[in-house]
Amino acid sequence: MPGPGVGVGAIAIDNERLLMIRRGHGPAAGEWSIPGGRVEAGETLAEAVVRELEEETGLEGVCGEFVGWDERIGEEFHFVLLAFKVTLLEVNEPVAGDDAAEAAWVPLADVADRQLVDGLAEFLHDNGILEVIA
Numbered sequence: 001m002p003g004p005g006v007g008v009g010a011i012a013i014d015n016e017r018l019l020m021i022r023r024g025h026g027p028a029a030g031e032w033s034i035p036g037g038r039v040e041a042g043e044t045l046a047e048a049v050v051r052e053l054e055e056e057t058g059l060e061g062v063c064g065e066f067v068g069w070d071e072r073i074g075e076e077f078h079f080v081l082l083a084f085k086v087t088l089l090e091v092n093e094p095v096a097g098d099d100a101a102e103a104a105w106v107p108l109a110d111v112a113d114r115q116l117v118d119g120l121a122e123f124l125h126d127n128g129i130l131e132v133i134a
Contacts, residue, residue: 002078008045009036009083010053011067011129014091017105018129021056021094023117024101027074032114034083035100049084057094057103061086068127070119083123 011034012019020032035056039048046063053061064085072079094103106114112121112133121133 004078004080006039006045007036007079007081008039008048008052009034009081010049010061010063010086011083012053012059012061012086012088013108013129014088014105016108018108018111018124019057019059019094020104020106020111020114021096021100022102023099024096025099027077028117030101030115031117032106033117033120035103036081036083037099045082045084049086053086055098056096056100058097059088059092059094060090061088067129068123070123072118083127
């Protein structure tokens, strides 16, 4: 297994809706998550958040405050994930791109009803984004 990789996530909320993508590839293909991905060499965390947001949703934003971290370890991967709030320059309908199969604004009350990547509902609840996860 390679050493730990660093990933970022973008948390965009507008009008009680969370910006989400459905993964198109990898171990979580078909599952819903927040936009995000690996930090590239020489890239700051804020640059990675803004890049991944644009690549996966077509939306431009500014990286804001740090929300929290999570860690995912599997047989063939180890990721340390850092999530940040983002402020969108314009709130538009997202367009899925890069490795996202779908992108959508999901009402906060409906997020936990989606097929989410492991641990996302708990992470969002623990960090004050979702009130209820069951």
